Every structure is written in C-alpha cells, then in structure tokens.
Amino acid sequence: MDATALDVAHLLAGGMVLISFLLLYQDRMFALLNVFALHAIVLAASVAWQAHIQNAPHLYVPAAIALILKGIIIPVALHRVVIRLGIHRTIETVGGIGPTMLLGMGLVALSMVVMLRAAATADPLAREDLAFALSVLLLGLLMMVTRRNAVSQIVGFMSLENGLILAATGAKGMPLVVEISVAFSVLVAFIVIGVFLFRIRERFDSVDVQALDVYRGEQR
Amino acid sequence: MTPLAVALWSIPALLCAPMLAATAPRWSAATRRTYGACFALCFIVLVAAFVHLVGARNTAASLHLPIGLPWIGAHFRLDGLSAFFLVVVNLGAAGASLFAIGYGEHEESPGRVLPFYPAFLAGMNLVVLADDAFTFLVSWEFMSLSSWALVVAHHKDPDNRRAGFIYIMMASFGTLALLLAFGLLAGGSGGYSFTEMRGTTAALPGLVLLLVLLGAGSKAGLVPLHVWLPLAHPAAPSHVSALMSGVMTKVAVYGFIRIVFDLNGPPAWWWSVVVIPLAGITCVLGVLSALMQHDLKRLLAYHTVENIGIIFIGLGLALAFSAHKMPAAAALALTAALLHVFNHSLFKSLLFFGAGAVLASTRERDMEHLGGLIHRMPLTAFTFLTGCVAISALPPLNGFVSEWLTFQAILLSPDVPSWGIKLLVPAVGAMLALSAALAAACFVKAFGVTFLGRARTGAAQTAQEADRFSLAAMFGAAALCLLVGILPGVAIDVLAPAVEGLVGARMPSQSTISWLSIVPVAESRSSYNGLLVFVFITMSTLVAIEIIHRFASRAVRRGPAWDCGFPEPSPATQYTADSFAQPIRRVFGEVVFMARERVDMPAPGNAQPARMTVTQRDPVWDAIYSPISGATSVAADKLGYLQFLTIRQYLSLVFVALVVLLFVLMLVMLVWT
C-alpha cells in the first residue's frame, strides 16, 4: 500500500469526526438530517476505499448498504417523519452548543490518548484510524445524551453505529455476516423507534423525551 | 563603588527621603522633594543594575552584613536575575516617582502617602537583593506592609478599608506559605542562606513548589489567589497603583523564579502540569473579568492578572523543557517570560499613569462618567493609546514581541515526551490566543469609552491636560514601549545572562542578525522584525497620505454627525462600557460569571421607565472564599463560647492541653525509636 492510499483513508476517517462535530453543532432538524446523510456517505466512501486498498471486495457490500440505507433511505424517511410530526423547529440542547463542543473536544483527546497508548505496538495509521472511530462513537453517545428530541437521539445512535462500522472495516476486514446483521439491527431499531415515535406522539402530543419522565414519576 | 554597594546604599537613602519632606515648608514642596529624591535614587540604582546586567555577564557579587539575626547576619547578592529585576523595579519606580512629582499635588492626604512611598521602594529593592531566607522574608513583609499602608491611605472610603483588610489577609497568608517553603528548603541542617540551599536538595521539592505557588502566586495574582488584587491596586493613589501592578507583582514573579528555578533543584516532570493550566486559567479569567469592569483602574488591575498568567505560561513551559533536558527551548520560554515581565512593567505603569492623570483631572474613575477626553487631554490620550496598543499585543509595539516568543515556545513543546504536556499545551495555547484577542476588545472599550465619543458629564467636559512631570513620565514609558517593540533583539541579548544562569542555556545571540530581526530558533522556523514592520507601516501611511492629498482632494467640512440621519444630541445615547461588553458577556459571561440579564418592561400605557438588570457572580469568590469566610465565622461563633468560662474550666483546659501534648510526645518517641 502506498502512502497516498493510507492518507486518503485517514482523511476520510478524519472527515467523519469532523461531520460528527457538525452533527453536534446543528440545531435545525432538516440540516441535522442532511448532515447525517453526509456522515453516512463519507462512511460509505471510507468503507469502499478500505475495500479497494485491502483488496477485499466483500467490503463493498457494507459500503453500498451504508450509502443506500443510511445515506438515502433513512434520511428521507426521517425527513417525512419530521414533516408528519411537525417538529421541524429548533432542537433544544442541554447546556448550550459551546460547552457541548468543548466536551466533544475532550472526548476526542481522550480517545486519542487511550488508543495511541493502548495499541502502542500496532501500525500507527491503524491506531489513529481506530482512535478516529472511537471518537465518532463517543461523539454519537454525547449527542444522544445532550439532545432531548427523539429524532436527534436516533441520529445520534446511528452516527454511533457508523463509528462502529468504521472501526471494524479499518481493522483489516470484518466478516460480512456480522456487518449485515449490524445493518439489519439498525434497520430494525429504526423501525421500532419510528413506530415508537408515533406512539409517544399519540399518547403525549409531543416527541420530547422529557415528557415521558412525568409518567415515570420523575418530574424535573 | 560596585553596583551592589550602590543598590544597598540607596536603601537607607530611600528610607531617609521622607526627612526631606519634614523640613519642607508646605505640603507641595514636601511632595516635590520626596518624589524628586526617590526619582534620583531609583535612577542611580537603575543605572547601576543595568551596568551589572550588561557588563558583568552573570557573575554574582555578594556581600555579608552583620545586621539582622545574630548568628546569620544579612546576605545580599547581585547576579544576572536580580540585576534584571532590579532594573524592572527601579525603572518602574523612577517612572512612578517622576509622575508623582506632578501628580502628588492632587493628593488629599499627602501625610499618609509620603512616608510610606520610599519605604515601599526600599522594600522591593531589598527583596530582589536578599540572599538568605530571613532577609528575604523580612523584606517581603516590609514591602507588603508599606504597600498596605499606601492602599489604606484614603481610609475614609469603606471600600478601601475592605480592600486593605483583604490585602493584609492574603499577604500574611502568602508570607506564611513562603516561610514554610523556606523551612523545607533549609531542611534539617537549618542552612538559611541561599548559598547553602542551592547546595542541598530539599526534602520535598514538590511541596516547596506548591507552597511557592501559594506564596508568590498570591502576591502576583494567580487565580484563585487574585481576589485582593483588583480591590487593592485601584484603592491606592495612582502612582502607587502603577508600582503595585507594574512592579510589585514582578517582585513576586522574581520570588517564584528564584526559589523554583534556582534553589529548589532540578524540576520534576509534573511541576509544569500544575503551573501551566493554572496560568492559562489566570489569563482567561483575568481578561474576562477586566472586560466586565467599568472602573478604569480596576479594569487595569484585572489586566495585571491576565498578564501574570501570560508570564506564568512562559515559566511553566520553561519548567517543562528543563525537566525534559531541553535547555535551548527552556531558554526561549524563560526569555519570553522575562521579556513579558519587563514589557508589562512598562505598559502597565504607563496605563496607570494615564488613569491617574484622568482621575486627577476629572475626579472620576468610572468610565461611564467620562468620554471625549481626547479633545481635552490630547497628549495623555496619545500615550494612553500607545499603552493600549502595547498591552493588546499588537505589532509593532513591545507587548506583541513577548507574546510572539511565548507562542514560539509553545510550538516547540510537541517534542516534550510527557503526555500531560502534549494534551495541556494545545489547550493553553488556545487560551493564550483567546486572552490576547479579548485584551484587544477590552482596550478598545477602555480607550473608546474614556477618551473617545462625547463627554458624558461636566467633569469630563472641563478636564485639563496633565502637568509636565506626569506627561514626561508617560511619554518616557511610551517611548520605551516603542523602542523595545522595534528593537527586541537588543532586549533579548541583555536578558541572556539572567536566563543562562537559570536554565544553563541562552537564546542565540540576536544582535548579529541582519536588519535587527529576531530569530528564536532558526531562520527557516520563524523570524520577526519589529523595526521593518514599523518602518513599512510608517512609510506606507505617509505614501497613502501624500498621494491622496497631492492628487485628490484635501478639503474638509465639519458638520453634525450623520448617524443614519437620526443624530441624537444627548451623550447618554452613546455606547457605554457595559453596553460595549454586552456581546462578549453574552458569549462568555453566561458560562463563566453566570451573568443573567433581566428586562422589566412596564405594561403598555405605563409611563414608568423600563429597567434592565444584569447580575453576575464571581466564580472564584463563590467557590473558595465564601465557604472559607463562612466556616471562619462559624468557628469564631463556636469559639466565642470560650470567652465566658469559670476559672476552673480554664485551668482544666490548660491541663488537658498539657496532657495531650505529653501524650503526643510519647507517641512520637515510640514511633521513632
């Protein structure tokens, strides 16, 4: 493998971290979905590039899945959901964008240190790719905990899952079966959550997850 | 006479200076004589120290006087570091004395200022010269107490009394910490002279560092020990404020450098991990607090906190490089810190002189009552503007050079193998850059609200230009700011002996580089030329003016302000200091100071005025000092019970104490033998 090939892989992984930050920053519903679609497209490109440089044609399948499912179908579907629910307004965030971003920076630093020290013997580029994947994962989690809106929580969850796929493809191939099952699990999760959203909506006339707390007796 | 002898003789001479005042017929004559004598003495010491710094190339002169404690005496020593700080102290002192020859006329109670002012100067000189722990601590305390007397000179104002109380508390606390640090340094053998301390390694060097951070840090104004500073510095008369902010904080920095770099042995890797984040927080919190002020002198005092942070970033980096055996990089970081010490003493004195001139002329410190002073006090405005540009770290003045060197030192730190440093330094670099940008915002506000726009009160409308002595002091400081800004290489070379004595290396010699550029590491890495930048800017300004005036129009017509067609005659419609800071308060203040804005809008039809209330809290005060003071009051209440006991109860207390002590002694003996 020549250096340029690795550089491109690296750049794509770094781009995913960058887009994860953009996801954290977005506070409009449609923009959030567009950025998420971009996230998935970059993931697809990254996986396809890995398939190319590792000579592993089976990896083109997850790339295609990422592109079609997460890059097109899910964003379009969520788009419709948002319109049907009528929640295309500003997302409330917990604690403001600035502190959230700072926290995100801290998480990236953390994953860098953990990965670079934990796998000190591995190839440096592979380590750094893993560190990026861990960052994407942590940023997805951060997004899930800082958002109150169920739709943006779903987006956070799926960006987290993108991080998992990034990690798996970077580490010299992952069995196709696992990949497909992961993809389907997301689809299932999406359907479940989608149905669930409408249920919440029917019951409480809001998709704000905090509304549920009242029914658990946890009034804030 | 050697420079050390000159410096030492100046101290009794300074202490005798108030006698000149006693012989004077009137207060004004007394003021002039005292400050004139101080100016002359400080100038002589300044020359002597400079000669030593340039001429002696870091050879130390020392002297042992049989005064003080009988079996120790008093040791004094003049090496590169103390010569440099002697220059800083006496340059600031000479400037302040010159300023005060004119400014002192406006003093309401000269009898409360004149005796203590020379004593304060003598105290600062002694600290820098001291070469044993006893002399150091006595001079340190002398400096604290004389400056305290100056802070409470205007004791009728309750704010000043409170400032004085908090100052004396923090000063005592700081001295206690230093006392303990020296105790650890002296160790079991009890060698209290610095020479002996250099020879032995301290028992717990890490604890010494923490104690010095508390002791010297509280004097210098490191967050969270800075709370006294913005109260005490503005309370003193302005020339004393200039000394306290510009010089006394530097004496504290000297104490830190002397103990940590010189006496405490080789640094451990974690020292910098303690110092650097503290310094970064000091920077940002200092400048943000300054932005929230509308009292001109308090704003300047908070800025001192910020600049102390910048200095300590340099010192922390120097510690990190020294700990990892990178002497060249350590020399760069330490040079940056020392150069900033010098620069800050210059422009902070200059700015306090300007604030003093405004105060003397209008009796106002509150910016919201000033405005338009550039018309009434054009010369003061010009020098104050120079100081503002310098402190905002803008080229081609001197503040930029030392910040630029600090940035260059930061860029060398990825080579440090410690992970703590690798993660901390980028964050601190961002904090330093943020505080530089916020400082510029702050001084646009300070200069814009005070000197520009229209006069907000009658006092500002009838202000008079400052007297010639004050102007001489301000122009001198401004000229030095420019000189150091365009010839930084010379300043770096002068500093080299002081740096070399501490970290064992120096920056490459700058005076041989063509065109007087400065090149910290290598020319392919970075270079800066203040002289050429200055010449370029001046030339292109002149070219632009010449071309436009010669080939186009030079006609000017005066008319009413345009203001989009709705000029409002009342000066109250101008942007005030608070409204200028409002966007920044909204961006940063809501997180840092928990700033909240509330607008009380009367109902439609109600003719009452709407009110906007802004509340802010000081996070440091809330988190640290309020609990301490609360706990102290509670403890005092509880202990108050001890005041009303019977004789028998008192006796039993004494008895119990005695028995407990004996018991402890017994335990200690059991454990140790």
Added chain:
Amino acid sequence: MDLILELIPQGAQMILVLALAPLLLGYTRKVKARLLRRRGPPLLQPYRDLLRLIRKEAVLAENASWLFRSGPYMIFSATWVAAALVPTFATGLYASWTADLIAIAALLGSARFFLGLVGMDIGTSFGGIGSSREMMFASLAEPAMIMIAFTLALLAGSTQLSYIAQFMLTHSSLRVSLGLALAALVIVALAENARIPVDNPATHLELTMVHEAMVLEYSGRHLAVLEFAAALKLLLYLSLIGCIFVPWGLAPAGSSLTGYAVGLATYVGKLAVGGFLLVLLETSIAKMRVFRVPDFLGIALMLGLLAMLLLFVSRSF
C-alpha cells in the same frame, strides 16, 4: 545593485495587491449578480467608486478627533503591509522574513483595533454597536487564526509563510489536520471579511450590520481608504488560502522572469476560482443572527484546536 534586484519583486507584490484588490471586489460582485440572474455592475466599478470618493471633500462630524482622521490611513497601511507579506505569485521575497503568519494575523489585529476605535470616536450608537460586535467576533476569530497558524507550524516546522508554501509543494499529502485547518480558515475568512453568513457586505441601514456601522460616519477620501483596506483584506485571505493549500505555481526565490510570469498567471487564476467559490457559498446560504455567529466562529476555533491537538499527539496526522 543586488539589493535593488531583490527588492523589485517585493515592490511589485506591494503594487500588485493594490492593483488587484478592487478588481477582485468587482469580480465577486459581478459573479454574484450573474448568479442571481442580474447583469451586475462592470468589473471596474470599484476603481471608479474609489476615484469618485477620493475626489470629494470629506465631511467630518463636529466632534471628530485626530484619531478619526488618521485612523483610516493606519488601518490601510497595516492591512497593506500584511497583504504584501503573504506570498501571492512568488515565495521568498525580500521582506518575507519580516513577519511570520502569527505576526500577519496580529497586524490585521492592529488594523481591527483602530477600526474599533474610530467606530467609537463620534459617539453615535451605530458606531458603538459596530465596534462592540466586531470585537466580539474578533475575540473568537483571532484565536482560531492562531490555532491555524499553530497547526501549519507543527506540520511544516515553520511559521514563515514562504517556508510553509515550499513545504506544501514538496510534501503534498492529504492530512486530516490540514483539512480541519482549511475549514477553520474559511470560516475565519468569512467572518473577518464581513461576508455573508456573518455580515452582509451589500447591506446598509440594517441593525445587524457590523462593518458598515463602524465606518458609517466616514465620507470622501477617508471612506475610500477604508473601503480599499477592506478590499485588500479580502485579497489577503484569498491569497493566504491559495498559498497554503494550493501552492502550485508559486515562483521560488530568484526565479527567472518566466517563472514570475507563470506565478502571476496561476495567482490570478486562483483568485478567480477562490472568488467564485466564495460567491457560490454566499448565494447558497442565509445570513445568521448576530448571536449565532459566536457558535459559527466557535466551530472554527474548535477545528483549529482539534487539528493542533491531533498534531501534538501524533506527528503523522
């Protein structure tokens, strides 16, 4: 004689930036108009505007001070010197070692400092609002710029733009931190030049205006000088992005005349492409509320910090 020969390209660059700055402004306006399906003013219109302004008499407010009259020239010369120090068509010009990237950012800071001051000089509320908001933007944009400088310095081992450009030419590779730095630099450039998501260069008499509010009281030659400085700043940022991220075509020190000609041609090409992309971005997004801008600039700061952090942790990013 050698000195003079070396000074010629430097002098040429100083005149080149002056000559091209209004043209770039006219070009962006023209392209923008075409994108909006308007005909737009001619390319040379900014030159005509400047000429018209400097010929007019200057009207000063009654309480304008000496700072108000001298400020525009200081702002102009600081910007001009900064623009002359960024490599445009050639690297290693005679004065290029006078100031590195940090110093160039600080020179722009000086210009901004005086612009903020002159905005407050007349004591009108528009001037105050402009200055206060400009300083708020700057308090985030300037540290972001320093972070970008740090990132480049850590990669190239230098803060000198000529050396950075040479490094990029010889060691060109795709790097994550470079991508982050580019994104940050674009955001900073948009904010510093009062371009659309931050401020609207075409607006006047609008409460959200920032740059225009500060220069509201100016007229005649003073206004011309300030407008010229703004045009120079736009040129400076495009040259900066060009010389760092697309350094191809830059003539190295001591090139032949042909080398300089090639450098010049590619430079003009880069400006044309950069200006077009800028306008494309501007026409496709809307202006932000003022208090959204700190978030936007905060992104630039975060990206710069992230890029620097990556380089600190491992040199291979």
